[in-house]
Amino acid sequence: MDSLSEKIKELRNEYSDSELLIEDLNKNPIMQFTNWLDSAIETKIYEPNAMVLATSFEGKPRSRYVLFKNIIEDKLIFYTHYESPKAQEILSNPNVSGIFYWAEIHRQVRFQGLAKKTNKKISDDYFATRPRGGQLSAWASNQSSVIDNREVITNKIEELEKNFSDNEIPRPEFWGGFEIQVNYWEFWQGRKNRTHDRFCYTQKPTGWEIERLSP
Ligand SMILES: Cc1cc2nc3c(=O)[nH]c(=O)nc-3n(C[C@H](O)[C@H](O)[C@H](O)COP(=O)(O)O)c2cc1C
Incomplete structure (x- = not known):
């Protein structure tokens, strides 16, 4: 760890000095988010739609990455196995938190x-666009269950491939989308000497309130 500690000590990145002012922000946080995501995509960041999603299990936080896939009626959409731990956690406590980090910008x-x-229609429509390999693995994987070896999955996929033959693969009932109705947003722009610009949007009965936060 000693040499690693040395390497970590040397990790001292400075941020560019792109100023973010309240008047630069869109009044609608969804628009603000999509503007920034678009810049991240244009910058060719690898998987700019990867977000850490935190849920809660018996009062304890748990997080993992998922891929943000769409915005439908102002809700953020991602897809997963409906019997996975994350899905079960959401069904027992719908409060979630998420975060994107686009280091390059x-x-x-x-x-x-x-x-x-x-x-179901949202899930069906998306499932139909997935490559066949992804459709088969959705069927084959009981997500996050313990398995003896990799062959458990690869054999299952082979068997499914034979069974479905050349037919269209339907969406399994146990796999689909979640939608997140966001009530709090925070936008962080790295600045020189850690004097970052931060703004939060809080939902009020009158609309979104935007405030500047200390870095
Ligand atoms: C970049 C990235 C994107 C991922 N996207 C998804 C996703 O969209 N849906 C999903 O179910 N798992 C996704 N995963 C896998 C999850 O992080 C996680 O391992 C899996 O869903 C099991 O989580 P759970 O046990 O908390 O339910 C992704 C992993 C990475 C690294």
Whole structure:
């Protein structure tokens, strides 16, 4: 760890000095988010739609990455196995928190909200666009269950491939989307000497309130 500690000590990145002012922000946080995501995509960041999603299990936080896939009626959509730990956690406590970090453009977006299953049509439509390999692995994997070896999955996929033959693969009932209704957003722009610009959007009965936060 000693040499690693030395290497970590040397990790001292400075951020560019791109100023973020309240008047630069879109009044609608979804628009602000999509503007920033678009910049991240244009910058060719690898998987700019990867977000850490935190849920809670018996009062203890748990997090993992998922891929943000769409915004439908102002809700953030991702897809997963409906019997996975994350899905079970959401079903027992819909409060979630998520975060994106786009290192190359020195930006972070954090949010909090309430998650629930999307309607079946949203899940069906998305599942139909997945490559066949992804469709088969959705069927084959009982996500996060303990398995003896890799062959458990690869053999199952082979068997499914034979069974489905050339037919269209339907979405399994146990796999689909979640939608997150966000009620709090935070936008972080890295600045020189750690004097970062941060703004939060809080949902009020009158609309979104935007405030500057100390770095
Ligand atoms: C970049 C990245 C993206 C991921 N996207 C998804 C996803 O969209 N849906 C999903 O179920 N798992 C995704 N995973 C896997 C999850 O992080 C996690 O391992 C899995 O869903 C099991 O989580 P759980 O046990 O908390 O339910 C992704 C992992 C990485 C590293």
